[in-house]
Amino acid sequence: MNPAFDLLIDSGGRLVLVDEKGNRHENVRPARMFPLTDPEGWISLQGPSGEEVGFIENSKTLTRVQQAALSDAFAKRDFVPVVRSIDRISRAADGHLWHVTTDRGPTIFRIETDESIQQLGANRLVIVDDHNTRYLIPDIDKLDVESRRRLERYY
Amino acid sequence: MRFLAWSLAEIDEMELEEMGATASIHLIQGGIQTHAWRIMTGRVREADVFLGRFKDQHRIARSDLKLDPEALRPEGEDEEVVEGESEVKGFMAGPMVRLFVFAKTWHRLMVLGFLLTLASTATSLIAPWLTMALVDNVLIPLQSATEEVHVNQVYKFMAQLAGAGVLTWLLNWARTFVVARLAERVTSRMRRETFEHLQRLSLTYFNRKRTGDLISRIGSDTDHISLFLSVNFIEFVCDVLQCVFLAVILFWINPLLAVAAMGPAPLVGWLVSKVRGHLRGGFAAASRAWSAMNSVLSDTIPGVRVVKAFAQEQREIERFRATDKHIFDTNDRVNRMWSFFTPMIELLTDVGLLVVWAAGAWSVAHHHITVGVLTGFVLYIQKLYGRVESMSKFVAAAQRASASAHRVFEILDVKPDMPVNQGMRKVGRLSGEIDFKGVKFRHGSRQVIKGIDLKIAPGEMIGLVGPSGAGKTTLVNLACRFFDVSEGSIWVDGMDLRELDVEDYRKNLGLVLQEPYLFYGTIAENIAYGKPKATKAEIIAVARAARAHDFIMRTVDGYDSMVGERGQQLSGGERQRISIARALLIDPAILILDEATSSVDTETEREIQAALDYLVKGRTTIAIAHRLGTLRRANRLIVMEDGRIVETGTHDQLLNQSGTYARLHEAMMEVTSQ
Numbered sequence: 001m002n003p004a005f006d007l008l009i010d011s012g013g014r015l016v017l018v019d020e021k022g023n024r025h026e027n028v029r030p031a032r033m034f035p036l037t038d039p040e041g042w043i044s045l046q047g048p049s050g051e052e053v054g055f056i057e058n059s060k061t062l063t064r065v066q067q068a069a070l071s072d073a074f075a076k077r078d079f080v081p082v083v084r085s086i087d088r089i090s091r092a093a094d095g096h097l098w099h100v101t102t103d104r105g106p107t108i109f110r111i112e113t114d115e116s117i118q119q120l121g122a123n124r125l126v127i128v129d130d131h132n133t134r135y136l137i138p139d140i141d142k143l144d145v146e147s148r149r150r151l152e153r154y155y
Numbered sequence: 156m157r158f159l160a161w162s163l164a165e166i167d168e169m170e171l172e173e174m175g176a177t178a179s180i181h182l183i184q185g186g187i188q189t190h191a192w193r194i195m196t197g198r199v200r201e202a203d204v205f206l207g208r209f210k211d212q213h214r215i216a217r218s219d220l221k222l223d224p225e226a227l228r229p230e231g232e233d234e235e236v237v238e239g240e241s242e243v244k245g246f247m248a249g250p251m252v253r254l255f256v257f258a259k260t261w262h263r264l265m266v267l268g269f270l271l272t273l274a275s276t277a278t279s280l281i282a283p284w285l286t287m288a289l290v291d292n293v294l295i296p297l298q299s300a301t302e303e304v305h306v307n308q309v310y311k312f313m314a315q316l317a318g319a320g321v322l323t324w325l326l327n328w329a330r331t332f333v334v335a336r337l338a339e340r341v342t343s344r345m346r347r348e349t350f351e352h353l354q355r356l357s358l359t360y361f362n363r364k365r366t367g368d369l370i371s372r373i374g375s376d377t378d379h380i381s382l383f384l385s386v387n388f389i390e391f392v393c394d395v396l397q398c399v400f401l402a403v404i405l406f407w408i409n410p411l412l413a414v415a416a417m418g419p420a421p422l423v424g425w426l427v428s429k430v431r432g433h434l435r436g437g438f439a440a441a442s443r444a445w446s447a448m449n450s451v452l453s454d455t456i457p458g459v460r461v462v463k464a465f466a467q468e469q470r471e472i473e474r475f476r477a478t479d480k481h482i483f484d485t486n487d488r489v490n491r492m493w494s495f496f497t498p499m500i501e502l503l504t505d506v507g508l509l510v511v512w513a514a515g516a517w518s519v520a521h522h523h524i525t526v527g528v529l530t531g532f533v534l535y536i537q538k539l540y541g542r543v544e545s546m547s548k549f550v551a552a553a554q555r556a557s558a559s560a561h562r563v564f565e566i567l568d569v570k571p572d573m574p575v576n577q578g579m580r581k582v583g584r585l586s587g588e589i590d591f592k593g594v595k596f597r598h599g600s601r602q603v604i605k606g607i608d609l610k611i612a613p614g615e616m617i618g619l620v621g622p623s624g625a626g627k628t629t630l631v632n633l634a635c636r637f638f639d640v641s642e643g644s645i646w647v648d649g650m651d652l653r654e655l656d657v658e659d660y661r662k663n664l665g666l667v668l669q670e671p672y673l674f675y676g677t678i679a680e681n682i683a684y685g686k687p688k689a690t691k692a693e694i695i696a697v698a699r700a701a702r703a704h705d706f707i708m709r710t711v712d713g714y715d716s717m718v719g720e721r722g723q724q725l726s727g728g729e730r731q732r733i734s735i736a737r738a739l740l741i742d743p744a745i746l747i748l749d750e751a752t753s754s755v756d757t758e759t760e761r762e763i764q765a766a767l768d769y770l771v772k773g774r775t776t777i778a779i780a781h782r783l784g785t786l787r788r789a790n791r792l793i794v795m796e797d798g799r800i801v802e803t804g805t806h807d808q809l810l811n812q813s814g815t816y817a818r819l820h821e822a823m824m825e826v827t828s829q
Contacts (some may be wrong), residue, residue: 037679119713
């Protein structure tokens with residue numbers, strides 16, 4: 001990567017990109033191109049009005065400090081809990097209430113139709129609840145037997 | 156049939172005249188029409204071929220001015236056609252037989268299933284046999300108390316009965332498992348083959364068929380077959396085996412009683428044969444009714460916007476209600492027959508049992524048989540009647556499965572009208588030279604393309620313009636080889652298109668249509684549709700080139716965003732740019748743009764135009780457009796009208812000619828200025 005390139009956090013806590021030509025872009029917003037199938041690679045960096053000012057092909061090639069800056073910026077915007085287990089699924093007035101344990105703790109969410117459960121790749125599922133929050137199941141086979149059985153009824 | 160013969164010299168000409176639903180061939184002798192034959196439009200193609208041959212022979216004969224008797228044999232043509240038909244008929248033999256041909260791959264499993272069936276049927280007959288001995292050797296002596304009976308004997312019988320029960324259970328378990336497995340494999344293969352076959356059929360077939368009908372054939376009809384194979388058929392085999400065993404045992408125990416017991420059998424047989432035909436018709440009707448309902452569903456649900464916009468919900472409800480009523484009625488008809496049939500069989504078996512009791516009581520009284528034998532006999536005969544009853548149920552199941560199998564085989568029997576195996580020539584990357592030589596194409600009875608000669612150089616961009624119905628899309632479809640030309644030929648890189656391997660050829664082809672179709676999946680998957688192994692870098696690169704990257708990044712999941720059945724969440728222009736990226740990714744030598752910008756607004760058109768400009772660079776391009784602006788980069792504009800090329804040239808040249816193009820251009824300018 002070009003030596004001029006850098007990613008840093010400025011004093012206001014915002015992400016700053018210095019591109020290959022040395023131009024400085026402040027208040028950049030990182031966005032994953034493949035948030036579900038390749039969260040580590042292909043990160044688009046967008047300026048305040050949404051135009052792309054640069055991109056990172058693989059975040060692992062960044063320095064440790066740059067990676068930290070990037071993940072800090074992501075942490076402020078990203079919220080895709082990973083479902084660890086499905087504890088209960090109950091019928092609600094319209095749709096179903098899912099009681100799950102995620103990597104961010106236990107929660108309850110409501111989904112409306114079967115189409116809210118989408119398959120991505122062989123064993124990977126994304127569940128979109130009625131507030132458009134997305135929950136990720138990275139590998140169905142890694143869920144415990146009980147959770148899988150509950151999931152099977154709906155997917 | 157009457158055969159007529161003329162020598163070539165007597166005939167001036169033969170002409171084909173189309174008259175809507177029918178056509179006729181006129182024979183002209185000495186300047187007047189002496190004969191005419193009517194043909195159905197379905198046969199126009201054959202007639203065309205025949206006339207083509209005739210003209211060839213005629214020309215040769217004229218130029219040679221002497222007649223060769225072998226040169227023209229019009230009857231030969233007829234014979235060929237008839238032969239082809241009879242071949243198809245022979246192929247259609249019994250759907251049930253063909254069903255078992257499907258199972259041949261798993262013959263080991265089949266033999267295993269059969270052996271298990273045989274064994275489990277045999278063991279289920281042990282219990283009554285033991286009962287016979289139990290009654291005679293234990294129960295009767297116990298009751299009459301004339302002789303000492305050892306308690307051990309009772310235990311022995313109990314143990315034997317229990318053993319027989321457990322053995323039967325085990326064998327039944329194994330049998331059910333093996334048979335269900337086999338049935339699932341057969342139907343899965345059937346579904347797969349039907350779908351694979353469907354994929355090979357040409358567009359013409361799909362244009363004729365209703366989607367819902369095809370869905371229900373592959374979906375529910377194969378399911379009927381699966382149920383039949385795994386449950387009904389195997390039960391039937393068990394029943395037949397048991398009946399045979401039982402009949403043997405019964406005759407062996409006591410022939411007189413056996414004959415008495417068999418009394419109602421012919422009656423049952425007659426009833427079954429009577430009912431069978433009715434049921435089969437009923438089930439076929441039910442399956443058709445079912446697919447009619449599927450058709451309504453697959454018509455109404457995707458078209459829901461139109462339904463709502465015109466406030467026609469009630470009408471669609473009525474339409475659905477009508478098809479549902481149809482299903483209800485046909486099922487009702489079957490059920491009415493059914494509800495009479497089953498109890499009737501029961502009544503007959505009850506009569507048989509009555510006869511056995513009477514004859515048995517008489518025999519016991521006259522000491523011909525013991526009570527034990529009579530008990531065993533009644534147990535066996537009840538089993539036999541039970542089997543007969545369940546066999547009668549098989550009649551219905553078999554008729555339903557046979558009707559379903561027939562509907563599935565109907566798809567499998569459609570010969571691809573595009574002979575895929577004909578072109579075997581493997582090609583790699585083409586340079587993209589296309590040469591239409593005297594191309595004609597007939598759709599049904601209508602001649603759509605009436606002779607096109609057009610040579611397109613590699614990398615040249617051709618704009619096809621002309622009024623609707625001029626045959627532009629048809630010409631493009633011919634170039635894609637969705638259809639085969641009726642006459643003339645298309646040459647690609649100096650090779651006849653019909654000689655090329657279709658799949659190889661289409662790999663060189665990029666298609667951007669007016670209505671971009673996105674499959675249910677992620678945006679990345681949709682872009683990589685023609686090249687599933689594309690890397691992420693490639694996908695992003697083409698998306699950027701197609702000006703799609705920015706809006707993709709505005710969606711929540713970026714390239715991982717799911718697009719619905721028809722990509723509903725995206726606008727028309729966005730979908731179009733994804734389809735351009737899709738075409739760009741396979742880096743085609745030949746590019747077809749069919750009204751790629753027609754369905755979007757001017758602003759979006761500009762965006763798409765930029766993407767298209769990038770796409771057409773260095774590729775042979777055939778672009779159809781109503782918006783003449785789309786064609787500003789075209790090297791040549793071809794103006795088509797009524798299946799023919801009427802003008803050729805650049806924009807300026809054509810304007811100066813003040814012909815069709817100038818008229819179209821003027822009309823368009825008027826619309827824009829308003």
